[in-house]
Amino acid sequence: LIVIIIIFLLAGSSILAYKYYQLKQQVAQIPASPTPLASPEPSAEAETADWKTYTNTELDFSITLPDGWKDKYLVVIDRNKVTFNYKAVQEDPYPLFWITRVTVSEWNQLQKDAMAAGLAKKIFANDTYVFFSAHSLDVPYTNSVNIQNYGKMFEDINQILSTFKFTDESSEGKFCGGFAGVICPEGYSCKYDGSYPDASGKCIKK
Known part of the structure; x- marks a missing residue:
């Protein structure tokens, strides 16, 4: 499992910088809305008070998602990984971020690979396992609506992860x-x- 995790993380690493630049350039070409979306502060609990809770009973965690995400995302569960995909308009869904649960020993093994470790952000740990997140910047969209929606939702990820809660110790x-x-x-x-x-x-x- 740890080998698969490392391969998955590294697979997109070579294109992250280029795709991020490409996404920023594409978004910059779209006229700004009257009220631009501000970059959220992860600690601003008041801003997340009205968000909707997503609960995963299989992996025992919950996070909250902005109202603006309604009808714009799909959740895919694959073993111990939960992927939140952008639900594109007239194009295929594509990952925004994912949360993975691994054992402590698997996490320690992952840390031995510097590049993979740099892509994995630990968001919770106890004596048994670690939850970490990662995100994708390989955005294949050409539709301006999808480019803008993806960019706005991408800005929410850090604040979403700050709402992570482990829901069951057993x-x-x-x-x-x-x-x-x-x-x-x-x-x-x-x-x-x-x-x-x-x-x-x-x-x-x-």
Whole structure:
């Protein structure tokens, strides 16, 4: 798993700087709105008071999302990674950011790769596992509406991550397996309810 994580993080690293410059240039060509979106302050709790909460019961965390994100994003769960994709207008969805849960040992292994470690931002840790986030700047859009929407939503990411909450210290009895292949945290194993493909089950202590 850690090798896959590192490969995934590094895959986009060579294009980050160029794509970021490209995105900024494209957004700059679009006429500014009457009330430009200010860069949010992660500690400004009042600004997030009316945001909507997204809760993931499989990985035990919650974050809040701005009202402006309504109907503009899709959530994709793949094993222990949750990706928040921009829901494009007449174009394909594309990742804004993702949150990944790894064990402490996997996180420590990840830190040995300087480039991968630089792309992964730790947002929560306890004795069992670490949650980290990363984001994409490889924006394939040509539609000016998508370029502007993506740019505005991208500016919200740091403040969104500041609302992260771990929701359950216990993983006993939590969902595992299934189509998404959800993995139990370190110290737990998945007790499947059958031997068929994509079988699901519950996490139990080893």
